[in-house]
Amino acid sequence: MVRLGRLDGLRGIAACGxxxxxxxxxLFADGALASTNPVVHWLHWSGWLFVDMFFVLSGYIFAHVYLGRNALKNGTDLADFGIARVARLYPLHLLMLLLTVALFWSKPENTVLAFGAHLVMLQALVPPVAQTFNGPTWSLSVEAMCYVLFAMGAAAGPRALRLVTGLAIFLALFMIVSNAAPEGPYVRDNFPRGLLGFFLGQVLWHQRARLAGVPGWVLAGLIVAGLAIPPAAFGAILPLVLLTFPAVLLLGLRLRWLESRPLIWLGDRSYAIYLVHLPLRDLFLELSGPLGGSAAEIVLGHALFIAVTLLLSDLALRFVEMPARRAIRAGWDRRSQRAALA
Incomplete structure (x- = not known):
């Protein structure tokens, strides 16, 4: 199966976003980063939407990996799929959860209920706890639910998967429009955001041959259009997920520089960056308090935070993610071989 290196580069950019x-x-005191630059302003206040780019990328990549070689046909395939997902997501999630318990248990929102929900990756379904402990992991919970729907639909056959995809997108649109809020994300939006992005990514993969002929200038126009539509019209999510992010993905598949060594490096560590950065930020705040607003403090503070996050993410990939993934997969393979011989 051909690796979509350019999408790995995009994934690295989204994680950094x-x-x-x-x-x-x-990290900074209120007002310290005030800017009239529209790009800077958008990144500071709407950067949470990069999570939705992750969902779209995941849907496309999963279709490429599993549907492209018809790899989900029966119960054995589903079990292999589930183990692969656990091996990919759970070890670092568990480590970061335990670290946040050790560091931030005293926070009133970090309760036993919240810990239990995070432990089984169901935090996105329990609104009061979705943003506790390591807050960004709510999206892992949503992705896991999307994986289940995708795998079951794929195993049931193409017609079933088309039905699952159509229903997921319809339900997500209905829920997001019903709860549209221009000022930011809400916990109730979590599940439909994942459904919409993930299964829209599936549609893009199925239509990839047709979409390959769309001129680059049209894709660039869609990117700008999604960014230009006022959030008050449809909420902050829909214009980007329906216009900008699909166009970014399709355009990204044509851009060789997304396969550059630095971006592939970031893409490989994108999961670790995503899980490590917020506990690290909160630890910085515990140790130093909010930083002031001088230009030197802003630059040095950001530089130190980025450097330490990237260092820890590299260590997490090499000494946690990869060894744990190999160990889990090897254990599962040995079990499968014993079962086949029994």
Whole structure:
């Protein structure tokens, strides 16, 4: 199966967008990062929407990996799929959860109920706890639910998957429009955001041959259009998920520089960046308090936060993610072999 390296580069950019343009603003005192530059302003206040780019990318990549080679046909395939997902997501999630318990248990919102929900990755379904402990992991919970729907639909056959995809997109649109809020995300939006982005990514993969002929200038226009539509019209999510992010994905598939070594490096560490950055930011705040507003403090504060996040993410990939993934997969393979011989 051909690796979509350019989408890995996009994934790295999206992770950095969440970590270093949105959540990093919490390092600074109120008003310290005020800017009249529209790009800077959007990144500071709307960078949370990079999460929805993750959902679209995931849907496309999963279709490419699993549907492209018809890899989900029966119960054995579903079990292999589930183990692969656990091996990919859970080890670092568990480590970061335990670290946040050790560091931030005293916060009133970090309760036993919240810990239990995070432990089984169901935090997105329990609104009071979705943003506790390591807040960004709500999206892992949503992605896991999308994986279940996708795998079950794919195993049931193409018609069933088309039905699942259509129903998921319809339900997501209905829920998002019903709850549209221009000023920011709400917990009740979490599940439909994941459904819409993930299954829209599936549609893009199925239509990839037709969409390959769309001129680049049209895609660029869609990117700008999604950004230009006022959030008050449809909420902050829909214009970007329906216009901008699909166009970014399709255009990204044509851009060789997204396969550059630095971006592939970031893409490989995107999951770790996503899980490490917020606990690290909160630890910075515990140790130093909010930073002031001088230019030197802003630059040095951001630089230090980025450097430490990238260092820890690299260590997490090499010493947690990859070894745990290999161990879990090897254990599952041995179990499967014993079962086949029994």
């Amino acid at each position: 969440v970590a270093f343009t949105y959540h990093s603003t919490g």
